[in-house]
Amino acid sequence: MVTIREVAKKARVSVGTVSNVLSGSESVRPELRRRVEEAMRALDYEPNQIARSLKTRSTKTLGTVVTDITNPFFPQMIRGAEDAALERGYLLITLNTDDHVDRERRAVTLLRARKVDGILLVMAPDSGDIGHIRAAIEGGTPVVCLDRAPLDSPVDSVCVDNVKGTRMCMHHLLLRGHKRIGMVCGSHDVYTSEQRLAGYRSVLEESGVPFDPSLVCFGDFRLDSGYKMAKELLLRSEPPTAIFAANAMMGFGALKAMQELGLRCPGDIALAVFDDIPFGDVIQPRLTVVAQPAYEIGRRGAQLLIERIEGRASSPDAVVIQLNPELIVRESTASRLH
Helix, strand or coil, X not given: CCCHHHHHHHHCCCHHHHHHHHHCCCCCCHHHHHHHHHHHHHHCCCCCHHHHHHHHCCCCEEEEEECCCCCCHHHHHHHHHHHHHHHCCCEEEEEEXXXXXXXXXHHHHHHHHCCCCEEEECCCCCCCCCHHHHHHHHCCCCEXXXXXCCCCCCCCEEEECHHHHHXXXXXXXXXXXXXXXXXXXXXXXXXXHHHHHHHHHHHHHHCCCCCCHHHEEECCCCHHHHHXXXXXXXXXXXXXXXXXXXXXXXXXXXXXXXXXXXXCCCCCCEEEEECCCCCHHHCCCCCEEEEXXXXXXXXXXXXXXXXXXXXXXXXXXXXXXXXXXXXXXXHHHCCCCC
């Protein structure tokens, strides 16, 4: 096995310089860094990460906890986080909670026991108790929340502007002539649900359209709940003329309900969703969406987390990054009411 001393000898530098290159130190001159990297490639040198972690107390590993790995939004987000992590020499571990807070707590505990340097977290529906997040941060393991942030507690987070995105979509539907707009929402106690519902209500109130609570149904951001809630709305004596689904999976469920009931979209009912996913524009009809920068959420989150780990964060207080969504109008809202 090639040693660090052999790398140093071939590169004609000190062992300390090789160590600084391996740790990502910016103090190494470019010419010396180039020689060390060339020597490592020539010798096929692989650093002993276990030995390095014992010495530096850093495993160069990040944990990522998401709520539903089968939702196409999250793999895009993880890809962004992984790319940012690899750029800085970190490995990413991903765990799934299925939207259960108890499983989230176990995941955070497990990652801390494995000595990850920091955690990226998509929160399960908020029970109001984020003690496990506070304990991780106070115990020296930084946490950055992605997509969903605690409702009342300042924590580093990277999210999209959910209110703005929903408002854009609601204005679009109102301009199409829709007044009875059903909303297929997520869980009551999830940050994204509360923000998207707030955007929905604010546009109705500003437009002089009475808010009808019977047109809002709460589910769990999964396809089956979207299907059940949309079907319930569509079978009412006064069904909505348009449905806004709070994420793509529930939107697909709503589309399934429409097709099952023999309704044409957008001819009989319009549909818009919060989320855009790969290949979503090939579904018939092509869906009008509020597109989230999922990859960028993950990338910015990992960058912020690494800045916390390495002591380079812009503020000792919680950093909140809010990214802009984009309304993409497609066929599912094409018909105008008369």
